[in-house]
Amino acid sequence: MADKTTFCKCHEMQPHNRSQLPLTPPATVEKLPRASDASDFSGLIRLLHHYQHRAKFVDLAPWIEINVNWEQYDLLRETIERLFQRFDFNPNDKTLILRMPSLVHDFFSTLLAQELQDELNSIASRGGNTGTFAADITSGGSSRILLSEGELGSSHVMRRQPDAQFQHPEAAYPGVVLEVSYTQNNKNVSKIAQDYILYSNGDIKAVIGVNINKGQDANLSLWSPKYTWSTEDEVEVLEAEERISNVPFRLSNGSAANETMCLELHLSDFATDALCSRQEAVLVCITFKRLFDLLLRAERLEQARESAAAGGVKSRRVTKKRRAPSSSAEELQSEDEARYANLEEAAAERTSRDDEGFETATKPKGEAIVS
Structure with a gap:
């Protein structure tokens, strides 16, 4: 069904050679992962983590739209809030918008x-x-x-x-x-x-x-x-x-x-x-x-x-960098984030299986299940 497809339209700019690129990302389209079905919450979670991870290393489009219905949004709201600082949600056209301004x-x-x-x-x-x-x-x-x-x-x-x-x-x-x-x-x-x-x-x-x-x-x-x-x-x-x-x-x-x-x-x-x-x-x-x-x-x-060509003023002081040892709290936080991601995906997969079982149990004999 059309309203059960989660997908994304994205404009992205690679970060290399920034001094040769325009300040505003050009309108280029890139194919990205997609969740195959509205009940496939694990696919949507993977997609969200995909963007959150990519945003650490490349300049994503300032405006990324993902088709998300109200039930998905309601279940994944805490995850979205944890992964992204700025986002919109429009329940009328079932759109989650990730904002990543330059x-x-x-x-x-x-x-x-x-x-x-x-x-x-x-x-x-x-x-x-x-x-x-x-x-x-x-x-x-x-x-x-x-x-x-x-x-x-x-x-x-x-x-x-x-x-x-x-x-x-x-x-x-x-x-x-x-x-x-x-x-x-x-x-x-x-x-x-x-x-x-x-x-x-x-x-x-x-x-x-x-x-x-x-x-x-x-x-x-x-x-x-x-x-x-x-x-x-x-x-x-x-x-x-x-x-x-x-x-x-x-x-x-x-x-x-x-x-x-x-x-x-x-x-x-x-x-x-x-x-x-x-x-x-x-x-x-x-x-x-x-x-x-x-x-x-x-x-x-x-x-x-x-921009390297612009030559912004920097300190010329010669230093040796020494990072403070990681605290146990920081290590626990990193472990917690990984555990949260695994728990989210496991819960989503259980929800997907439960939904499929419910649909199978409620369908009359001889009627095909349409996904």
Whole structure:
């Protein structure tokens, strides 16, 4: 059955000759292991360990999608959390997304988040109710967001870990989130923006999407909630409206574009309406020229760290390295990790056998079992 197949689509870059490669991994496709059936949890566990192991030695794609249904995710959640620092899960399209951002991705996200925080700090310094409100907004990094305001009757929660986010201490959801992508188009980010807005019931009020694909235009997009009244259903209809659509701030030739344009947010975007209905209209603006400068800085930081040609400054001190002896706790931790992996696979194989036995026992005579 189609929904019982677990597989992965991946874009990867080998780490050798980094100085000759573009900073952003190219879109090349590699065939990888696959689990043959949804009941074959051992195959999925092997696939997850495969990526976790490869990530130690090579630059994997920043965005890896694996088909995983809710039952698989629910059973393997602790394993996934142990193996990967950042991941998303969408129960609607049965997709587990492993996030492995590159250095330029992380540097740019951090720099842009700091720029927004500086703007909030400037507003906070004015004092009064507006200043107090701005001072309460906190940058949340890539901490997980559990989106639970989905369709009625669904108990499945969507999980996202954005590149940056900003939240009021009394709000259930962040008001502003940032997603940085490398895709040739913004189709994926557009879908993710809709998820953020619809599944937070509009409490996430601004989704900033930045596309920094090397060799292509670097673009900015912005989505916000849009409410319209349905006379037929007598209820407000919530949609995600794209206010800025793929507007470049750097062209493919490396030159700045639309320098005087701004990423413009309202202070009230940073929290749900229930917390900011009385706030005065205050704008938070980041110019496209500033976005250009931040991306250039992020690329220089990556080059200094990873490119031999860039010649990042290092200490010239001559030293003899002496490693401290491994503690018994560290040895136990290493042994525990190996034991956990073996136990996970053994449990998965038992589950697979039990499921097969249950299907065989419940099938009428003469009916074939379809896997």
